[in-house]
Amino acid sequence: MPTNSMPTDTAHPLHGLAWDIGVPKPDATIVVDDLVRSFGGLTAVAVEHLEFQRGCITGLIGPNGAGKTTLFNLLTGFDQPNTGQWSFDGRPLGRLKPHQVARLGVVRTFQLTKALSRLTVLENMKLGAQDQKGERFLNALLPGWRTQEREIESRAMELLGRFKLDAKAQDFAGTLSGGQRKLLEMARALMCEPKVVMLDEPMAGVNPALTQSLLEHVKNLREEGMTVIFVEHDMDVVRDISDWVVVMAAGRVIAEGPPESISQNKDVVDAYLGAHHDAPLTVEEEELVLAEAEVAIAAEKAEDADLPTETTRGL
């Protein structure tokens, strides 16, 4: 049973696991094997073996173009791989369509929020509920769906209250701010009563004040027994909430382990600093860069000191 404990806690299910790529988890929910997706000559994803622990928050990080979103798309049926298998609770997910994956309880959000602009916030929420009688054409014409609709509405209002969007329930979703849309999308995903929530950059474009409340919401998902997998660029966020971190670069998993292990990993530092300077730096990486810069400056100074003598000599 997951608790609020930090990964360092001895009670934590992932404590003591080797920090190896593809390490088996004690209670894996999603298992990926030899998953390859290439676009023409570019291999976007090539994951040999990866397991996600049930009831934990797993952070998926990596420089831009590492294949994180493609992996998300593959796991949720929005894209199909060239080869490979992956399963959810032992059930193979290959060739399932997005809505079929969602019905199994694996629900995702999107990097670019997909709020349904010209529907009200409440309607957005109600859409998320599963097994609605009134969503069948013939049933829609009969009043039979109204009882269920009332239940869905009260559940939606309760969730909106938790996400502090209840005052906006009757507004068009298109009038919400970027951060509120992120909240709405997360709340809407919860209407599906998912087992696994996959969040694609939940904090992107959200102001710092809202980030804290979003973080709390993500942690609450774990408290409720859900498995959370999220893609994020902000290292502070990753360190704060993840139980386990998977690092991808150029389509491959290059490291995995508890958050504190990642910044010490040489492959990870290389992946970030080698070719992709646009990714946010960790403190350790920043120190590394600073040290390198200081060496360079010192060398330059030494050169400068040499210069005058050389010029005099030339004259």
Add this chain to the structure above:
Amino acid sequence: MSELLDILALSVKSFFSQSAVFFALMGVGLNLHFGYTGLLNFGQIAFALLGGYGVAISVAMWGLPLMVGVLIGVVAAFVLALLLGLPTLRLRADYLAIVTIAAAEILRLVFRSTPATPVTGATRGLSNFGGDFYALAPFETQRTYEFLGSTWTGREIWACLIGWILVTLFSLLIWQLMRSPWGRVLKSIREDEDAVRSLGKNVYSYKMQSLILGGIMASFGGMILVLATGSANPDQFQNANTFLAYAALILGGTARVLGPVLGSMLLWFIIAFTDAGLAALIRNGIIPDEILSSPDVANIRFILVGLGLMLLLIFRPQGIFGDRREIVLDAH
């Protein structure tokens, strides 16, 4: 002054005319496709053609009862929707647009081709299939009636009456559907398909249901048209009519239950009014013959209607019944 009243009376008749009914029925279906589901159907006329010919061929060529003809028309529209939807609804919206526009042209050209003569009557079309329909009228259809200050034949009244009853029924159906969770899924698909997929809804199936239902509504429009005009002719089903139906829909306001209905009535009112008005102005010498002569009116009226629609879109893009806020959101 009396001339002005005549023009008005004539224009008022066009509110309820067979053209208004026909475009209202096509428009209600288009509203379901375009306004609610976001499907770009540019060949709505093809569904009307199959409906109209379904009745005409069944009754005139095969000697079947009227009701069987209606059923055949509906089934034909259903099959067309399946054929158009199966390959395209998994793809982006523009693929459906291209396929529907092509299908509408193909169907019209096949129906008017010479080899099709034994079935469709080719360019001459079909007639003499409305007997059963007019026999159903509870009043005398052979004489004329005074109604709203203008003269109507009994046949016109019967065809338009049935047409408007259908419009009412379909509008009620749309109204009920759009209050239901089914309608909510459709509107969500219009906003963002992928979001709806990620929430466990089979988007493909909903788009297909929408295409079929809206197509069947248009097929009834085609039936009313051929029954009211007394003949089924391929050139009644030019695809320009699809775009006129779009004009009516946008004029009234998309994604509003009454948008296409009132839009269609208004469109034909405006067309009839400019037509009669211009003719009167020329007749009284207010517009000199050198500038505009009466034979030109038929062309100039569409130019004026087009101008009016452009002005409407500039100053009231949401249409007459639309919600301004939705247009503002759309710009994001």
